[in-house]
Amino acid sequence: MSYVTPPELAKKMIDAGEAKVFMSTRDTLIRAYMAGAILCLAAAFAVTVTVQTGQPIVGALLFPVGFCLLYLLGFDLLTGVFTLVPLALIDKRPGVRLRGVLRNWGLVFVGNFAGALTVAVMMAVIFTYAFTVEPNAVGQALGKIGESRTVGYADHGAAGMLTLFIRGVLCNWMVSTGVVAAMISSSVSGKVIGMWMPILVFFYMGFEHSIVNMFLFPSGLMLGGDFSIADYFIWNEIPTVIGNLVGGITFVGLTVYSTHARTGASRRVPVAEQAAEEEPVLVK
Template sequence: MSYVKPAELATRILDAGESKVFMSTRDTLIRAYMAGAILALAAAFAVTITVKTGNALVGAVLFPVGFCMLYLLGFDLLTGVFTLVPLAWLDRRPGVTIGAMLRNWGLVFLGNFAGAMTTAVLMAIYFTYGFSVEPDAVGQAIGHIGEGRTLGYAEHGAAGMLTLFVRGVLCNWMVSTGVVGAMMSDSLPGKVIAMWMPIMVFFYLGFEHSIVNMFLFPSGLLLGGDFTVVDYLVWNEIPTLVGNLVGGLAFVGLVIYATHARTGPTREPKATAGQVPA
């Protein structure tokens, strides 16, 4: 059968987290770079659809195509390793240390950022004919996204920061569900369906994804958005990273680990009156 039961899924998750730690620096960077670039292109695709159709739901329904492609190709997002690698450490897998985990996170962050920035520059050239004209409607929309999701939070002070953090938590609850969803099935259609659903939810609800934002906000700056790099880091990227870590680990990784990987033995049913235990 193509469906993988939760107990086996938990084992696959732990094995995947362990494998990330021991991946070479070269492979980690290459896979993270491609993941960031593909996800950024999917974000540009979804924004383009939303602007041209005027329907955000259509953009959200089609955005997961990028997420599915990158995971089927074996590439890595920081939001995914935030969830997978700590579980391998918690399970005391040999060689999985705090230092090794932080090394993996750092390399994936750098690769994702470089890939997203590459796509940001290429799309900015695309939107402006090599910076020779004003950005088109889609380019202008991306610039405004950057303003609204930095200065918009800043206007609300502490309440805005809390909202930003919570959106980061909710985002990686859904995204990490998609990451483990790819392991729920051994068939290609099963993997795609399991990934598609939660990613569509996160994108339509406007949650904050640190890797998507590595594309949207640098793009916004390149396309004339009225905010600064400091606004981006303080009022989006850093709180989003923390929220993504908490959301993926608390609501996906630790839950599956606690109830499927570390669950107690199944109790034998008690015999009722008149029955002889088997």
């Protein structure tokens, strides 16, 4: 059967985290770069579809194609390694240290950002004919997204920051659920179905994804958005990264690990023992 049971799933998650800790710098950067680029091309696609159809649900339905492709190709997003890599440390796998976990996160962040920025520049060139004309409708929409999701939060002060953080938490709760759901099946169709649903939820609900934002906000700056680089990092990227970390490891990684890799002792009496206790004793 293509279904992977939860205990097997937990072991696969820990194994995947361990493998990423010991991956070479070159491979980690290449895989992260391609993951960021593919996901952000899908984001550009989803925004284009939304603008052209006027139906956000259509863009949300189609956006997961990028996530599915990058996962099937074995590329890494920061949101995924936030969830999987710490499990190898928690499980005390030989040679896994906190330094290795932080190294992996740092390399994946750099690779994702480079891939996202590459796509941001390319799409900005397309939307403006190499910056010779005003941005088209999609380019203008990207600029407005950048404004509303930076200075829009800043206008609400601490309440805006809390809202941003919670959106980051909820985002990686869904995204990492997609990563883990893909491991539940050994078939391509099963993996795609498992990934598609939670990714659709996060995108349509407008939750904050640190890698997608690495495309949206640099694009917005290049396409006339009225916000600054400081606005982007302080009022979006940094809180989003922290929220993504908390959401992934807390609501996905640790929950699966604690109940399937380190299952609590059962209070139920085994059937064989129960039968032995109930068997009558013959007195001679």
